[in-house]
Amino acid sequence: MPIYEITEPGGAQRLRVAVGVNGELRQKYFTLTKNSKRISEDAELKVWKQAEKLNAKWEKEKEEAARKRAISAQTTKRGKSVYDTGIRGLKMVWVVKKRPNSVHYRPSFKIHVAEGHTQQGVLSVGHKKAWKLAVQKYCNIKNIHRNSHLVDRIPSIEKWEELRQYYNKELGWEIPEIAIPE
Structure with missing residues (x-):
């Protein structure tokens, strides 16, 4: 100094x-x-x-x-593999992707990493498939040791249903009921 x-x-x-x-x-x-x-x-x-x-x-x-x-x-990873590593999936939002001649809207998840840090994950699949994959991720945690960071974040079935109804009503999506494995 x-x-x-x-x-x-x-x-x-x-x-x-x-x-x-x-x-x-x-x-x-x-x-x-x-x-x-x-x-x-x-x-x-x-x-x-x-x-x-x-x-x-x-x-x-x-x-x-x-x-x-x-x-x-x-x-975190990018693209479709984002579901496999730490996706929180409690909030799906529309992301505006600007191109020179057009604007594209895509469904997306807010991905929470570490403590309070948030990244935007744009999905390359439709919102129905995204929803299904997120539910499967949360309800089929097979390896607790590897996915221990997700255990405290698993939403209840009621929460999933509440969110599904919100997306259908407010955003005009048509997400069908998903059979959640127990």
């Missing part, structure tokens, strides 16, 4: 400490101003403590981001 001593025209001295995570462009400057010609050791120590705290905080954030990226890589 480089330290800069700057003397202002009025005679005041400032101590400036640049703090940043190695290899990253984030930096924050702490400045202490004193009207004497010399900055006390206490002031310098205070700045160093603040700098170390900030550095530790940034290191934690960096580790947390890396951990979330690793979880995200394990639990």
